């Protein structure tokens with residue numbers, strides 16, 4: 002039996018104006034293992050051949066729905082539990098306490114954003130979530146080996162730690178978790194280089210001082226009295242800006258992914274896995290071969306949902322261009338070289354409703 006699909010459209014913000022995507026009106030359905038596969042990273046530190054085998058699975062996922070799970074990723078469940086507990090302890094505070102680390106103290110959006118203060122999709126409701134963000138700071142990256150660019154000025158994140166000093170181990174746990182995710186993200190970008198048929202160190206020089214953001218996110222529960230139609234989005238339909246996102250989600254569910262066949266799929270929580278997806282910048286560098294996939298979150302339960310995304314971009318001062326292996330006579334480069342930092346700043350400003358001079 003075939004089911005007749007009906008479709009609607011969603012509107013997305015891009016630096017070149019609004020973009021429309023066709024979407025099935027069917028409710029989200031569970032994804033199959035082919036649609037959002039699980040990639041086992043247990044051999045990632047072994048031989049080059051083992052990494053090539055991982056890369057070929059990543060390539061298939063990246064060219065299909067742009068989302069996959071990773072297991073045996075090397076971040077201990079004990080550390081993840083401590084980070085989750087830290088996030089909970091932070092969000093359970095009063096608004097006054099949370100605003101001790103308000104993002105208004107920061108020029109680079111470090112710190113706390115309250116519920117409804119962002120609206121990633123301007124055609125949907127404000128996002129019913131609150132976040133704590135930690136941006137890249139060389140002081141938190143002891144493994145970096147290259148000298149800092151002389152003209153770089155990074156904002157201190159001291160205010161984040163003084164404003165949370167009363168939460169036991171908040172700073173130590175946050176930094177330990179950030180560093181372990183940064184290390185994993187650097188390993189994953191090497192896998193992506195292989196998946197693009199390039200040497201595995203191809204992106205190493207542009208990930209020495211990367212735009213790397215570690216977030217804690219809390220989606221408050223939805224009151225039982227709210228009907229399904231008027232429910233606010235947790236985070237509206239969007240694509241991620243940077244290269245690779247690595248996400249931990251709790252067992253609540255609610256993350257939905259727009260498939261290559263224009264249907265909403267549930268990216269259901271799978272214990273001991275992280276979710277990986279591709280952002281717009283990597284799609285651009287891959288000449289649209291790898292998919293930066295639209296996704297959104299609804300928290301339809303009465304209790305809280307927590308997630309912890311990590312966004313990896315390239316060094317802000319690097320100029321990146323379409324990867325040579327993605328260009329041939331039939332596929333000329335679709336995009337000009339661009340500064341990663343400028344790209345990220347423009348996309349963030351656009352999401353905040355500011356006007357961009359293209």
Ligand SMILES: O=C(O)CCC(=O)C(=O)O
Pocket residue numbers: 218236241248250256296297298308309310
């Ligand atoms: O909370 C989640 O599961 C996803 C969050 C997300 O898509 C984002 O912060 O970009």
Ligand SMILES: [Fe+2]
Pocket residue numbers: 239240241296
């Ligand atoms: Fe996202």
